[in-house]
Amino acid sequence: MNTRKPGNKSNSPARKPGNSGPGNMDVHIRVHDLNAFYGKVQALKNINIEIPKRQVTVIMGPSGCGKSTLLKSLNRFLELTDDTRISGQVLVDEQDIYERDVDVTEVRKRVGLLAQRPSPLPMSIYENVAYGMHIHQMRKDRADYKKAVRHYLEIAGLWDEVGDRLHDPATSLSIGQQQRLCLARGLAVEPEIILGDEPTSALDPISALNVEKRLLDLKQQYTIVIVTHTLRQAKRLADYVIYMYLGEVVEAGPAHEVFTNPQHQRTRAYLEGQF
Amino acid sequence: MNRQVQFEINKTNLETEGRQSRPSVVARNKQNLLARRTFFGVTLLPMILIGVVMIILIVRSWPILIAYSPRDLFLGSTWRPDSGLFGFWPYIMGTFWVTLVGVLLAVPPCLLTALYLSEYSHAFTRSIAKPILDLLAAIPPVVYGVWGLLAVVPFVEGVLAPASKRWLNSIPIFAVNQPTGFSILAGGIVLAVMIAPLIISVVYEILRTVPEDLRHASLAVGATQWQTIRQVVIPRVIPGMVAAIVLAASRALGETMAVLMVVGNVAQVPKSIFDAGYPLPALIANNYGDMMSIPLYDAALLCAALILLIVILVFNILSTLVLQRVLGKNWA
């Protein structure tokens, strides 16, 4: 499906063009010389970034700049598309997820993904949340599963709304509820990292804010990486910002620094243009 | 009242005369209407055809249907037209057995192949699979029959039957009771290959109706592809798959030529897949020539055709309805 070339195993710290050093940032994901191709088109060019632990990192940039591609390279979802080629390394806690005998299903367990359009599995609400746990056989018995399902629904802020109808089909929920269900489902496999590919763009404003609130609560325990095309959302959520343009990372750094004092011309242009 | 009528007359005038300054529009609209009526008539043709075929078969087989009780006809085991005995049972059983074997042989590999093409393969594999399937579907039945004669019958005779004799002889269905390979099994194998392209392409289309998002949702929590297929994809497509199998069975039921050449044409109720059989289509094809000489023979053969047609129609309509619903615009 796709070919991999051995990455450049340099030990130099990730470059963050035009920004202050990592300082006391705890790095969860480190991307080294990542290049990605859809057929002949190069979608990602020499990406070198670091993603801090237990913060909300926002990847932003104009349409088509490669944000989603970068995001999907973090949980090895890129290779689901035909004819993709990836080279470079993506190190989660210093382990390259693209190494040869890595179990990709383990990667995806550790790095969860919340998609743009909520996609509830064709099962009941309960079964949706329990799905991942069953796949990995994470719990001992039914009672354990039931407790866990409740726990994750509570975290996702859904329990109050669906606690009494767990066995209704998941499709009977509103779209905002479905997205929160997907969140609960993703959390149930105990990831360390949560990726969000424009997770609120398909939702109405109230549901969107609800989901945002959940994510902000979650950052105490999880590392969160979100792609968004709305600058406002980026400003609401971000602790750390990565700005991309045409497949390259232009600038990356703590949010307050990048938003108030962007080092790059392009970044400045983007920030200003959004107003 | 008067004024209303006036108004309507005026309106009509406007429609037909108001545009006389551009006569082409009127002419074109008339042309359109005429064409529309003709075309509409033509689309009635398919339905009329089905009705006519059914009616003619019923009418022509009527004599035998009233001459004997259904029990004698359908459950009777003796077929001796010159003595007036018309028992369809061996032929019905022959049809049933050979179709069953064909479907059972075809379904597992075809489902697996369709799954492979839909869920795992590269675009490249799919691009060579399509021509292969198209070619398999285009091969004429008589050529399948020749292949059956040359390859399948000897294989059954020389490889499968001895093996079955050795290992499976105690099971009646696999008992080897005759020396030749002309058997239900040979017919079933040939049928299986003939219906394979249909099963594969329909099941493939059905699998493609499952949105990618759903697969992604399962993969995102770390499920393997097979887990995803088994727990998310397949449950959704079961009705369609069943319909595809039923449709393929309806095709197998009616296949005449290829089966005729390898199935042995012995009018007996098969007790083993290695026995010869005599399906209904073969009965009709083999005897149609000399049916005019014996009374009721023609009605009997047409009755055989009628039985075949009714069963096939039922299978066909049910499965097509389901598939039309499942595949929607993609019903190919």
Next chain:
Amino acid sequence: MKKRWQRRHILEAFVKGLMVISFLVVAGGLGAILWTILANGFPALTWEMVSQVPQGGFYLGKGGGVLNAILGSLYLAGGGTLLALIFSLPIALYLETYLGDSDWGQYVRLSLDVLWGIPTIVYGVFGFTLMLAIGMRASLLAGIIVLSLVELPIMVRAMDEVIRRMPGDLEQAAFALGSTKLEVAIRVVVRQMLPGIITAILLAFGRGIGDAASVLFTAGYTDRLPTSLMQPTASLPLAVFFQLGTPYPVVQQRGYASALILTIIVLIISIGSRLISARLNKYTVK
């Protein structure tokens, strides 16, 4: 994060292996069939076979060929396809342009699918019964008519499939320019659909030429070349069948060769239609 030897991974590898094997069996099946026909038919495929009609004693092993059957099949299928086309094109066009996804359209489509599912032997029997009723003898014409019935559903469905895939904007654009529905049907739809229509025609032709059960009683058989519509005519499938039915190996060999001829014709049509549609698709809107 390493190591993939959990039970579910092993299971997946196993299932995937089964799938690949199944696929190879199916793909290999085609090869096996073609090879068998080729290997057995080629030795007896002489110029004589394709250029002569059966001479006296042909079925006992003496000289001659199957030109009667080759031409017969071509005429039968050609005529049948033409006749089917006359009705198929309007039906398909009407389905798309006027009926679209309406209920009535669904009924028509269902009827067509049902017709497609009717075994050819039933069409043959039906045709024969009609022939008896109106006093027609087994002839080329009768065979053509029955074949057109067999081919009609195939052709319409294939065309319908192609026409339905047509980009709706094309029709909209034509309507916007003030065409009536008929004009849209003829000028825009047909041109866009030309490769698909041709493919449908060739597909139906290929099925028609290979079918034995429908022409068995309706076209009869003869050793002469087809010269008249009202005379019986030979056909390749039946030629194969009859030759294989004799006890003489020489004749049986020729039967295999006849099967090979038929296969070659069908392959040419199948591959040809692919090429034609690829070439013509240059001009169509995707």
